[in-house]
Amino acid sequence: MDLPGAGDADLARRIAAAGPAGAPEAEAELYRRMAPRVRLYGLRHLRDEQAAADLVQQALLVTIQQLRDGKVREPERLASFVLGVCRMVAGDIRRGRGRRERLLRRFATDVPGAGTTADEPRLDHDRLAACLESLGERERSVLLLTFHAERSAGEVAADLGLTAANVRVIRHRAIARLRDCMDAAEPRP
């Protein structure tokens, strides 16, 4: 099987078929492609880089072990399974249970590639500063107030005396302009 070209469900089936012996290449490939997605879940819910990195390791180690043990009944719904694991692990991390150490002791040396951090997009901060400057005043204020503490449209609206709907429109327009500006500086592949 061409692993990079295989679907997530194909990888899951291959790992499950190998059983306890493991399928190192498929496991490494699944880890590599899922890690950035799980990291996003972690950043969104835990708002902390280190906690998100912990979540990546723990959630994917559990997922791969469950696949090896034949406990994932619907490999074609792997995303749904991983989401459930992410929720459980994020809850554990919030509660600070020390599950991380137990899991790592048990599985970490077992899965090739486990422990490597997920790639994150690189950003030219000088360019971003210049692009922010090209926005209108309301756009810049809304983005800064929004993203500094991940505040909702309603919260920013209350700060600035706008409506939530207005903040959403400004926010959306500002992000679109910012992305265009960043893309103009560095064309995407």
Added chain:
Amino acid sequence: MSVAACRAPVDLQVLLDYWLADLPPGDEERVEEHLLGCPACSGRMADLAALAAGIRRLGSQGLVRAVVTADFLRRLVDEGARVREYRLAPGGSVQCTVEPQDDLVVTRLAADLAGIGRLDLVSCDAEGREQGRLEDIPVAAAAREVVLVERIDRIRALPESVQRVRLVAREAEGDRLLGEYTFHHTPPRSR
């Protein structure tokens, strides 16, 4: 490696709302499951998250000139930022500088903003000639001041100089001056 295109891409507005925890719970679960299974949409979400982190980082470093709120400043101070603040009343002036340890330089310009539709902040030289204008700046109706974070790298680069700032209401008849504020800037080396 190229990323397979998504047949039902998540809308940018939905991605934004998801990131800001602004989606109803059912929608949030649907988006999360999609992102965990879709390299294309999770890639777009990652770009957006990187942009958000970049904005936060530049804001914390004082590298975004923007009108903010008193609450925003309080949060920065609570996080440990060293904020140099200058509060001025209309017609006021201040001796100002920036020190190496400062993270942010903020001006707080008091003014009667009641009933103002559109507000501009005009930067002028010592003789009062307009050098630049922030148009239609956002302020809450109940606000009694404009809180402006200056770009600290630009302040650090300023020579000894006088800068004037005006708040003007843009009205059908033209600009109405709400207040002028004068800054006598001295770089730290020559103090």
